Amino acid sequence: MRIVVLALDGLFDTGLAVTLDALTAANGLASRLMGGTPRFEVSTVGVRKRVRSGQGFTIPVQAITPDLKPDWVIVPALGATTPELLLPALERADVKRAVAQLQAWHREGARIAASCIGTFLLAEAGLLDDRPATTTWSLAPLFRQRYPRVSLDESRMLVPTHIGVTAGAAMGHLDLALWLIRTASPELAALVSRYLLADIRSAQAPYVIPNHLAQADPLIQQFERWARDHLKNGFSLQEAAGALATSTRTLQRRCQEVLGKSPLSYFQDLRVERAQSLLHGSGLDIEAIAAEVGYEDGATLRTLLRQRLGRGVRDLRVELL
Template identity: 85%
Template structure:
């Protein structure tokens, strides 16, 4: 498999390093433990002759030449963590050149993969239009606002479509790379996972911090504060709207635009977050925790936790030890 890694100035150092290290480990393990030839021919390229990482390290890159015909192109994330940092970076000349190159490679048949902020470049190129995708959960509100044609689901760690794969935040680079290794050889992917003490995660949902997402919009901030004060009560959209001096329709619309979900779904996110906290440190049994977050019995909470986090109560308690 011919893999081209597209490096840009200011990229997230760990994202590039974990991608190259995992692919390097795959090639070594294929030879050493499976008696096979290396599976991946990896080239790191740049649209500029000199590329520096976010931490200031010089990254050796090759020039992009007409004879470069990758099977997969991987776009590591830029090291930007806030909208104020990211939006100007997306307007840089080298980023625009990179997005044009992604379109060209895709037209030639290459598949495109990106994690975290790297997914913004795919969206900038229009490659994710009318497709499902995931991205870093922390910038999901900005992603939705900037790319309304993309069906974003930031609760998922990996989303595969006809153009390639998108992955979630930060260390989602490792999940993404393991996914590509699995496409070449499931057996090899298992070896690499064990060697690196890493497994592909299906969900970002357990890592999402609901109040961080609410910071993207003043009405959502107020709704988040109101919701936390009323977790023990049954949710009423009209009561919430009245308390916030807005209409139920406006609250519904803003919640969908900013958070990609209904007010009730966000309210349940906060219940799940609170329940996780109580499972960890309160010493309360499940019935008492259910009462604290507004459910009449533990069975209902158990079902919600399983649906949202993909884990049962026993697994969650074990994870938090």
């Protein structure tokens, strides 16, 4: 499998390094433990002759030539972690050249993979239009508003489609690399996972910080503050809209546009976050914690935690020790 890693100025150092390290480990383990030749021919290329990482390190890159015919192209994230940094970065000449090159590779049959903020380049190229995708959860509101044709689900860590695969935030680069290795050999992927002490995570949901997402929109910020003050009372859409001096329809629309979910779903996110905090530090039993977040019994909270986080109360307590 011929893999091209497309390096851009200001990229996320860890994203590039963990991708290359995982693929190198796969080749080494395939040779030493599985008696095979390396599975992956990896090249790091750039649209510029000189590329520097976000931490200022020079990245040796090869030029993109007409005879370069990758099976897969991997786009590591840019290190622009806020809308104020990312939006100007997307207008850079080298980024626009990279977007055009992705379109060309896609037309030639290459599959495209990106993690974290790298997914924005795929969306800029139009490769995700009318397709499911994920991205870094922290910039999901910006992604959703900028690319309305993409069916975004930032709760997922990996979303494969026929054009390639998108992965979630930051260390999602490692999840992506393990996924690619698994497409070549599940046995080899298991070895690499053990070697690197890493497993593919199925979801980003347990890592999302609701307060961070609320900052993308003034009305959502107000709703978040109201919701935190009313967790014990239960949710009322009419009451929330009235307290914010807006209509229920407007509140529902803004939540969907910014967060990709209903006001009730976001309210439940806050319940989950608060319950996790109490499981960690309060010493309360599950019934008392349920009352703190507006449920009459612990069974309902147990169900919500398992639905949202994929783990039960006992597992969550163990994880937090």
